[in-house]
Amino acid sequence: MKLLLTSSGISNTSIKNALVDLLGKPIAESNALFIPTAIYPFPYGARYAWNPISGQSQSPFCQLGWKSMGLLELTALPSIEKDVWLPAVQDADALLVWGGDPLYLSYWLQQSGLADLLPSLLHKMVYVGVSAGSMAVSSTFGETYSNPRGGSGTPLMSQSILFSTPQGEISRTFVMARGAGLVDFALIPHLNNENHPDASMANAEKWAAMLPVPVYAIDDQTAIKVVGGIVEIVSEGHWRLFTP
Template identity: 65%
Template sequence: MRALLTSAGIKNSSIHDALVDLLGKPIAESNALFVPTAIYPFPGGAGMAWQAISGKAPSQLCQLGWKSLGILELSVLPSIEEAAWVPTVRDADALLVWGGDPLFLANWMRRSGLTDLLPTLRSEAVYVGVSAGSIAATSTFVETYPEPPRGNDGPLKSENIVFATSQGDVDRILVTGQGAGLVDFAVIPHLEHADHPDASLANAERWAARIPAPTYAIDDETAIKVTDGTVEVVSEGQWKLFQP
């Protein structure tokens, strides 16, 4: 399976062209499934999911002009027969995995069976991640939380830490989690974004030091393109690779 891991969706023409190249055909000829699951732990998550599905979210993804677009809600999959949803995933040209809480998303990817299914999908199918959707595609990731995350989401490790931001020092809980392992590197999105003040370059370096794999810190104008194991950075913005 191919991958396009983004911070904020298809933000510029370079990332758009990378998606078309991975698909091997126009978006208008491609069938996609959208996974909103990660957004539900946030207040107003249901409304934010609808904004993304209806194309009203600022991040470009569902509104790109797909031939068809379906919804794959991971939290319902354990309660239905695999025969009802697995063929649909296998037939999809693209799996669009939205942002939100990466621990929650990674947990439901495992519980739904999607984590085990991903390596068996067609080699030309494309996993498109946005923020948490990109984070959860990796083997090991880190994320910060203002309060302890839910224990049933399976964090591997957590620690209290103080991060310096442009608005002053902030106390956070740094959690190390386990993702789907679709790629052998980690991703830190929203680098130097005003709405994500703890995702500074200096803090990203501290996060990356806790990950036993190469870690890409990327801003919203950057994506990581993976084709048959070959990794390429597609960027009209800022990014940095940290080695373990």
């Protein structure tokens, strides 16, 4: 199984080199499928889904010079015959999974049937996640919400938690849920990013303490490379491992 779990995409040379290593060939010789599904529960989600496709995202993702690029929308798959969409997935060298709401993404990974297929596909294909796209592959993950969204399956647990910010304490709803089960650790992206105050180091420690699995908190210059269950940190930034 081959995964590259990032916070913000292919944000530096070390992460790009890790991707090429996992592919086993140049990006220019590799076919990719892009999954935007996780972003749709957010206001202007359709616009944000277009950003990585058009090259307007913070870090390169779809615009890395792939041999071919396709769009795979998970919410559409249950209405399509499996033998129609599966060949495109099987032909892909990389599955590029965008960020957004990990609970929503996890729900549709399972509803679409893709989650059941991934263990048999990832011996040759590379799963490349960004933010929620990285979080949703865990056996168990947690996410924080100011306003929890519906239509995303049933969480294992939901409760209020206070987080600290430079402006004072804020109340968040912490949700724990089951993911695709491809890795046995959870992930907190955007560590110490000022646009994601929930993921400050102090808040990440509170967040991780509520999960029953090891938790990696990673910043936007860090990725987690997983090959056959072996975890390697690829970083030009900062990260921390919290153990239960």
